[in-house]
Amino acid sequence: MKSLDAKLAEIRASPGSRAFILADAKDADMAFGVRATGPRSYLAAAGARPARFSPEVWTREEFGYRNLPEFLDIIREVVRQGLVDIVLMSAYVNDVLTVNEGLFRGSAVTPAARANDTTDVWAIRHGSYVQQPAQPFRTAAIDQIQCGRIECDRTQPEFPGANLGLYSVTFVNNLEADRRTLEAFKAFREEAERKRFRYFLEVFDPNVPSGVPAERLGEFINDNILRSLAGVPKAGRPLFLKIVYHGPRAMEELAQYDPDLVVGVLGGSAGTTYDAFRLIHDAQKYGARVALFGRKINNAEHQLAFIEMLRAITDGRLKPEEAVRAYHAVLGHLGIRPKLPLEKDLVLTESSMSYGGGETRSRVEIRNNPLADAGSARRAQPVTVARSAAGPAWPVASDGRPDFEKMTPAQRRAYDADRLRRRFG
Numbered sequence: 006m007k008s009l010d011a012k013l014a015e016i017r018a019s020p021g022s023r024a025f026i027l028a029d030a031k032d033a034d035m036a037f038g039v040r041a042t043g044p045r046s047y048l049a050a051a052g053a054r055p056a057r058f059s060p061e062v063w064t065r066e067e068f069g070y071r072n073l074p075e076f077l078d079i080i081r082e083v084v085r086q087g088l089v090d091i092v093l094m095s096a097y098v099n100d101v102l103t104v105n106e107g108l109f110r111g112s113a114v115t116p117a118a119r120a121n122d123t124t125d126v127w128a129i130r131h132g133s134y135v136q137q138p139a140q141p142f143r144t145a146a147i148d149q150i151q152c153g154r155i156e157c158d159r160t161q162p163e164f165p166g167a168n169l170g171l172y173s174v175t176f177v178n179n180l181e182a183d184r185r186t187l188e189a190f191k192a193f194r195e196e197a198e199r200k201r202f203r204y205f206l207e208v209f210d211p212n213v214p215s216g217v218p219a220e221r222l223g224e225f226i227n228d229n230i231l232r233s234l235a236g237v238p239k240a241g242r243p244l245f246l247k248i249v250y251h252g253p254r255a256m257e258e259l260a261q262y263d264p265d266l267v268v269g270v271l272g273g274s275a276g277t278t279y280d281a282f283r284l285i286h287d288a289q290k291y292g293a294r295v296a297l298f299g300r301k302i303n304n305a306e307h308q309l310a311f312i313e314m315l316r317a318i319t320d321g322r323l324k325p326e327e328a329v330r331a332y333h334a335v336l337g338h339l340g341i342r343p344k345l346p347l348e349k350d351l352v353l354t355e356s357s358m359s360y361g362g363g364e365t366r367s368r369v370e371i372r373n374n375p376l377a378d379a380g381s382a383r384r385a386q387p388v389t390v391a392r393s394a395a396g397p398a399w400p401v402a403s404d405g406r407p408d409f410e411k412m413t414p415a416q417r418r419a420y421d422a423d424r425l426r427r428r429f430g
Contacts, residue, residue, distance in 0.1 A: 006113075007088045007113055007115045008090045008113040008115075009026060009091055009169075010115075012024040012026050012294075013026070013244065013267065013343070014244070016020070016267055016294050017265060018266070018298060019091060020264050023320070023321060023429075024294070024318040025294060025295070025296070025320075026090045026091065026245070026269065026294060026295040026296075027088070027089045027090055027091075027159045027295075027298075027312075027315060028089060028092070028093055028117070028273075028295065028296070028297040028298070029080075029091070029092050029093070029128070029297075029298065029312065030081075030093045030272070030297045030298065030299030030302075031076070031079075031080050031092055031093060031094050031098065031280060031298070031299070031303070032093045032094050032095050032098075032119040032171070032299070033093045033299060034097070034098065034190075035119045035122045035126060035144070035350070036122070036126040036127065036128045037059060037128050037129070038130070039070055039130075040130070041069060041072060041076075041354045042061065042068065042070055042071040042075065042076040042303075043071055043076070043300075043303040043304055044069055044070065044304065045065075045066075045068075045069060045070060045071050045072070045075070045112050045305065047074065047076035047079075047305065047306060047307060047308060048071070048078070048079070048083045048239050050078075050083070051081065053077045053080070053234070054072055054073065054074035054075045054190065056072050059226075060143045061121075061200070064096050067383060068160055068290065071115075071258075073130075076079050076098075077098065077101065077102060077309060077411040078093070080092060080098070080102060081102070081108060082136055082235065082309060083114075083308065083309070083312065084109065084112055084114050085112075086309055086312065087112065087113055087114060088312050088313060088315075088316045089114060089312060090114065090142065090299075091114065091115045091116075091117050091169070091187065092113060092114055092115075092116055092117065093118070093119065093297065093337075094116065094117070094118055094119070094167075095145075095173055095391040096117055096118050096119070096144070096145035096150050097116065098118075098165050099116060099166055100115075100149070100153045102116070103116045103134070103165070103166045103167050104152065104153035104165045104166040104388055104413075105153070107165075115164070115167075115169055116167040116169070116172070116218075117167050117169040117170060117171060117205075118145060118150040118167045118169075119145065119170065119171050119173075120143065120145055120147065120150065120167075120170030120171060120172045120193065121141070121142065121143040121144075121145070121159075121172050121189075121193065121202060122142055122143065122144050122174055123139045123140065123141055123142055123173055123174070123186075124137065124139055124140045124142055124310075125139035125175050125209060125212040126356070126430070127172070128265075128369060129304035130359040136210060136212075136213065138177045138179060138182050138212070138213050139175035139177060139182070139209070139212050139213075140220055141174075141183070141185055141186050141188075141190070143189070143193070145149065145170075147170070147196055147197060147200050147202045148200070149166075150166055150167050150168075150170055150202070151164035151165075151166045151167065151168055151200070151202065152164050152165050152166050153165065153166055157200075159200075159201075168201070168202060169199075169202075169204065169205070170202060170203070170204045170205075171204065171205055171206075171207055171247070172190065172193055172204050172206055172207065172209055172243075173206075173207035173208070173209060174186050174187075174206070174209070174233075175208075175209040175210075175211065175212055176208070176211060176226070176229045177211045177212065177213055177215050177224070178211060178216055178220060178408055180213075181228075187233060188254075190233070193238065194239070194241045194253045198240055199239070199242050200397035202266055203244055204243055204244065205244045205245045205246065205247060205269070205295075206230075206243035206246050206247065207246075207247040207271065207341045208226055208229070208230055208246065208247070208248045209249070210222055210226065210249050212238075222249075222251055223251030223252065223254070223255025223258075223383070224255065226248060226249070226251070226255075226260075227255060227258055230246065230248070230259070231259075231262060231263075231374070234266075234301065241249045241263075242304070243267050243296070243348045244267065245266075245267035245268065246259075246266065246267065246269055246295075247269045247270070247271050247295065247297050248269070248270060248271065248347055249270070249271060249273070250270040250271075250284060250287070250288045250293070252367075253287070253290075253291040255270075256268065256270075256288060256291040256293060257291050257292050260291070260292025261292065261294070265290050267269055267294050267295060268292060268293050268294065269293055269294065269295025269296060269297060269361065270284065270285075270288040270293050270295070270296050270414050271297050271298075271299075272284065272297065272298035272299055272300065272301040272302075273300070273301070274300055276301075277345060277349070277351075277352055277353070277354055278311075278329050278332055278333075278345075278350045279304075279314065279326070279329050279350060279351050279353055280300040280301075280309075280353060280354055281315070281327035282314065282315070282328045282329060283325040283353055284296075284300075284329060285315055285318055285319060286318050286324070286325045289318075289319055293355050294370065296315070296319075297340075298315065306336055306341050306342075306343055307335065307336060307341055310332060310336070310339075314328040314331065314332050316383035319408060322420075329347070329350055329351050330347065330351075331412050333347045333350065355359050369416055376380075381427045398414070398416065398419055399412050399419060399420045400412060407420055
């Protein structure tokens, strides 16, 4: 059984469960074009893939972005790591890796594909599409996602491709625009139900001025979700939601409404490492059971280590601040220079979640941050694991396994730093 299905069953059977679904959104080629693959500062263990650059035009280092083969190598590594439950791809990448390569056969990770690409994700260079009211649009066909062809053989019990898709909607508080959005969603739902295609629903904030005050957007989105799904029977409803995290009140309001409605959050644009880790921690604390991180993973200095930290947070083994420090310790061990020094990476910022990007609006220092004081004597030192002849520097159970219930925060940091060093060293 795929981990996604096992966790969904557990969440619905036991609302108090800590089961948490983590997805890596590698579908940015449906939005960004050349920049979608991310910076070449991080490559998979397979290394660089051949590419042609004319020296009189530019060097590959000047170009800066991965090519698609390098991007696919990273997806292969993420699937082999097995810590995420879903990898979301474009229909084309799904065809390459799922249909033709069979990457997900025998894996607990579920492949998924972006099923539509509304105009508010057309974030191409020099374009202005994301500044205009979102319009529904769908490039990918369900059959092509399921089997790589315009028509699938539906006599077989399984499909060679992905049988899970992301469908996104954007409500802009305009009657005509929102009606068109819901009509397109209705057509998709009906086709998906006929073709046994599962989906999850992404609901973006308005991508243009909507007249809704920023502090009320969570209420606007929550009501739109519940109103839109009220006319949809179970057979046509999404497996879970993917929405912007609007804070504890908005999250709890939606999460408590219907136990069968599993709520998830999107990661948004890149910020500090603490931004990402605090987001997933707080969202889970107030009712989210899913997180889909795209740019925050794709732009990380080391994607596999970043994913390890996300999972450690959702498992309750690390707090966000501890995870930032442990992540920097791993980077130091691997000889990777972080984008930000540790004291700056431990700053929480509030960034725009839109595909079009946005300016940082505020900066909030962590309370009692020991790194805030100047002076080399107060600077953070690399996390070290103190060992003695008696064994590791953390409590263990009778079977020799680490006892997380008895660990102090410092011991949890030491344990995770040691484990990650051994994994990536």
